[in-house]
Amino acid sequence: MPIPPIQVVDLHKYFGTLEVLKGIDFQVNHSEVVCVIGPSGSGKSTLLRCINRLEEPTAGKIYIEGEDFTDPDADVDALRTKIGMVFQRFNLFPHLTVLANLTIAQRRVLKRSSEEAQDVAVKMLERVGLTEKVDEFPIRLSGGQQQRVAIARALCMNPDLMLFDEPTSALDPELVGEVLDVMRKLAEEGMTMMVVTHEMGFARQVGDRVTFIDGGVVVEENTPEEILMNPQQERTRKFLEAVQHY
Amino acid sequence: MKRLRGVLLLAVVITLVATACAKGASGDYKLVKADTLTVCTDAPYEPFEYQDANGNWTGFDMDLISKIADGLGLKLEVTIQPFDGIWLQPQAGACDLVVSAMTITPDRSAAALFSDPYFDADQSLLIRKSDEGTLTSLADMAGKTIGVQTGTTGEIYAKDNAPADATLKSFDEPAAMFLALQSGDIDGILQDFPVNLDRANQDPTNFVVTEKFATGEQYGFATSNDRTALIDAINSELKKLRDNGGYDEVFQKYFPGG
Amino acid sequence: MSKRQKSRLIRIAIYIVTVIFLALVGRAIDWPVLREALFNWDIAKEQFPRVITMAARNTLIFTAIGFTGSLVLGLVLALMRLSTIRPYRWFASIYIETFRGLPALLTIFLIGLGVPVATGLRIPGVYTAGSLALAIVYGAYMAETIRAGIEAVPRGQMEAARSLGMTYGTAMRTIIIPQAFRIVIPPMTNEFIALLKDTSLISVLGVTDLTRELTRFGRDGVIHLFNATPLVVAGLVYLAMTVPMTRGVAQLEKRAARAR
Numbered sequence: 189m190p191i192p193p194i195q196v197v198d199l200h201k202y203f204g205t206l207e208v209l210k211g212i213d214f215q216v217n218h219s220e221v222v223c224v225i226g227p228s229g230s231g232k233s234t235l236l237r238c239i240n241r242l243e244e245p246t247a248g249k250i251y252i253e254g255e256d257f258t259d260p261d262a263d264v265d266a267l268r269t270k271i272g273m274v275f276q277r278f279n280l281f282p283h284l285t286v287l288a289n290l291t292i293a294q295r296r297v298l299k300r301s302s303e304e305a306q307d308v309a310v311k312m313l314e315r316v317g318l319t320e321k322v323d324e325f326p327i328r329l330s331g332g333q334q335q336r337v338a339i340a341r342a343l344c345m346n347p348d349l350m351l352f353d354e355p356t357s358a359l360d361p362e363l364v365g366e367v368l369d370v371m372r373k374l375a376e377e378g379m380t381m382m383v384v385t386h387e388m389g390f391a392r393q394v395g396d397r398v399t400f401i402d403g404g405v406v407v408e409e410n411t412p413e414e415i416l417m418n419p420q421q422e423r424t425r426k427f428l429e430a431v432q433h434y
Numbered sequence: 435m436k437r438l439r440g441v442l443l444l445a446v447v448i449t450l451v452a453t454a455c456a457k458g459a460s461g462d463y464k465l466v467k468a469d470t471l472t473v474c475t476d477a478p479y480e481p482f483e484y485q486d487a488n489g490n491w492t493g494f495d496m497d498l499i500s501k502i503a504d505g506l507g508l509k510l511e512v513t514i515q516p517f518d519g520i521w522l523q524p525q526a527g528a529c530d531l532v533v534s535a536m537t538i539t540p541d542r543s544a545a546a547l548f549s550d551p552y553f554d555a556d557q558s559l560l561i562r563k564s565d566e567g568t569l570t571s572l573a574d575m576a577g578k579t580i581g582v583q584t585g586t587t588g589e590i591y592a593k594d595n596a597p598a599d600a601t602l603k604s605f606d607e608p609a610a611m612f613l614a615l616q617s618g619d620i621d622g623i624l625q626d627f628p629v630n631l632d633r634a635n636q637d638p639t640n641f642v643v644t645e646k647f648a649t650g651e652q653y654g655f656a657t658s659n660d661r662t663a664l665i666d667a668i669n670s671e672l673k674k675l676r677d678n679g680g681y682d683e684v685f686q687k688y689f690p691g692g
Numbered sequence: 693m694s695k696r697q698k699s700r701l702i703r704i705a706i707y708i709v710t711v712i713f714l715a716l717v718g719r720a721i722d723w724p725v726l727r728e729a730l731f732n733w734d735i736a737k738e739q740f741p742r743v744i745t746m747a748a749r750n751t752l753i754f755t756a757i758g759f760t761g762s763l764v765l766g767l768v769l770a771l772m773r774l775s776t777i778r779p780y781r782w783f784a785s786i787y788i789e790t791f792r793g794l795p796a797l798l799t800i801f802l803i804g805l806g807v808p809v810a811t812g813l814r815i816p817g818v819y820t821a822g823s824l825a826l827a828i829v830y831g832a833y834m835a836e837t838i839r840a841g842i843e844a845v846p847r848g849q850m851e852a853a854r855s856l857g858m859t860y861g862t863a864m865r866t867i868i869i870p871q872a873f874r875i876v877i878p879p880m881t882n883e884f885i886a887l888l889k890d891t892s893l894i895s896v897l898g899v900t901d902l903t904r905e906l907t908r909f910g911r912d913g914v915i916h917l918f919n920a921t922p923l924v925v926a927g928l929v930y931l932a933m934t935v936p937m938t939r940g941v942a943q944l945e946k947r948a949a950r951a952r
Contacts, residue, residue, distance in 0.1 A: 606896055
């Protein structure tokens with residue numbers, strides 16, 4: 189049995205006295221696309237951020253490709269290079285050009301030469317369809333373009349898996365499609381992906397599994413068709429009704 | 435009603451007369467504050483003007499001017515100013531008289547009115563005790579730094595007589611100079627002999643006066659050019675004190691056997 | 693009377709009062725005397741070129757060294773203030789509160805004269821003591837400005853940098869601090885101008901012919917020429933340095949606001 193890229197065991201997370209994650213068991217297998225859905229405040233973003241240790245788990249274990257990420261002695265920076273992260277608000281570096289955004293971590297963390305880094309950067313920009321923007325500053329790009337650059341930036345590090353924290357929630361509706369197209373392509377190429385999202389259409393078409401989280405626990409987990417057409421739990425049904433209201 | 439008006443009128447007249455009289459008393463001397471001799475000084479400047487532990491003004495200058503003020507029937511009030519340009523303060527209205535171990539010079543006399551001289555002073559060079567063997571005269575200050583106070587005759591003397599490659603460093607106040615000498619920032623202080631001597635006597639382990647320069651300079655009190663009545667009065671008091679031994683009394687207190 | 697008419701009348705009345713007031717003041721001033729005392733042309737000419745080649749030059753030298761020192765010190769203190777290590781945070785807080793709470797003149801006297809006497813340490817160099825004291829004082833102000841700048845950089849920037857595998861140090865150096873500096877350029881220019889003006893306090897440590905700065909130069913002129921014109925000239929030179937800077941900053945801020 190191959191080692192799962194992401195394995196979360198009995199994860200608890202407290203913010204002060206508030207328990208946001210109440211014992212989550214979660215797993216993403218190789219080349220799987222898992223979409224995590226749930227109401228706001230459910231803890232789904234916290235779960236994703238814990239996996240990258242942007243939030244510190246209070247208790248429980250997180251294994252990235254078998255390595256204990258929650259171990260205090262773990263080399264966090266090194267493990268993070270295996271994880272590509274895409275944020276809701278893109279978080280591109282505004283004082284650097286698109287090219288510099290893509291190459292800076294390659295050079296400083298992976299110690300690649302400028303030429304090598306640039307080659308990789310251009311290739312990734314091709315993958316997201318934005319080669320002509322290579323010398324632009326992020327402020328000149330639309331939201332959708334910025335997010336695609338952000339995906340390319342993460343890909344430049346050759347990650348083994350990618351985390352997406354509501355990647356389209358901050359985009360105008362007409363720009364959502366171009367980003368989802370890129371993500372679909374990535375999935376088709378076999379990338380292991382965990383996506384926190386509200387886009388049910390994407391979940392159904394691209395997702396291998398949908399996990400519904402509410403109140404800090406995993407309520408239900410199944411294939412997209414099953415979850416969306418045949419939700420077993422009352423809470424799941426209520427949530428889907430509210431989301432797909434229009 | 436008529437009586438009230440009469441009382442009011444009387445009150446007004448009395449007030450006017452009183453003011454006129456008061457003005458008359460200080461009007462001659464043109465005092466800044468009635469019945470008070472207000473003096474400007476750059477203090478502390480031992481042994482000429484400084485305050486004791488209780489804050490009372492003392493020192494050669496202060497004791498002397500105190501006696502003079504008594505003789506004129508005036509109270510004494512002291513304000514502190516930086517030395518540089520202090521002789522312009524009476525004209526600016528900050529005080530009546532400058533009492534600040536101030537040398538009478540032609541330049542200053544052009545802008546201010548001096549009293550008769552009341553003290554013969556010399557310049558001198560103060561050094562660290564540790565340099566006593568090597569710095570025996572002003573000529574030895576070649577390549578060294580000499581501290582002087584801005585606007586003083588010591589500064590002028592240093593400019594005229596110090597070796598060409600000595601650096602002159604000008605300070606606003608003596609306190610900073612003494613500290614700078616002690617810290618090694620400067621190598622000597624050129625200023626009035628009594629002041630340097632006083633410091634050396636207070637701190638013989640650290641300081642010593644190495645040379646004295648007879649310049650023939652004399653101290654005087656200074657005021658604005660228009661306060662001639664005041665200066666005349668002060669000069670006459672000064673003469674009285676010299677004649678009746680009051681001057682010697684003060685002199686012996688601060689310069690015993692001098 | 694309508695409201696508009698009333699406010700118009702009030703405005704006219706204010707104008708009239710102002711004109712009368714200015715006329716009275718103008719009458720009361722003895723213009724020839726004022727001109728002679730403050731704007732004596734011959735004396736003004738005499739100030740040049742030394743007011744620029746020596747006095748202004750020294751002011752700028754003290755400012756440059758002092759400002760650079762305060763920038764470095766301020767950055768270090770800001771990072772200490774933000775550190776997770778408590779002793780660093782404490783030290784930085786105490787330092788900042790102390791030197792922001794003391795008058796600059798007191799600190800200058802302390803560093804230039806007090807400390808050398810107490811410890812026997814000599815500060816080498818002609819510009820060092822004064823510049824060092826200024827750097828120590830303004831380092832405290834800079835620290836707060838820089839810290840505000842760093843905190844103003846959105847959290848997501850650090851998160852993105854760390855997610856790419858960068859260490860805290862690399863992220864700070866390449867991503868956060870460059871952005872922080874861009875944010876703090878306007879307030880920092882104000883600090884620069886304040887520091888430039890405070891170079892006027894350094895003369896308390898003693899000046900040589902080499903290190904005479906602008907205010908000392910002006911004051912000396914007033915005393916020895918019995919005329920205030922040298923001080924007016926010095927003042928104009930200060931303004932020639934500070935006003936373009938203030939204007940320049942206003943332009944920068946306007947441009948930054950547009951770009952956003």
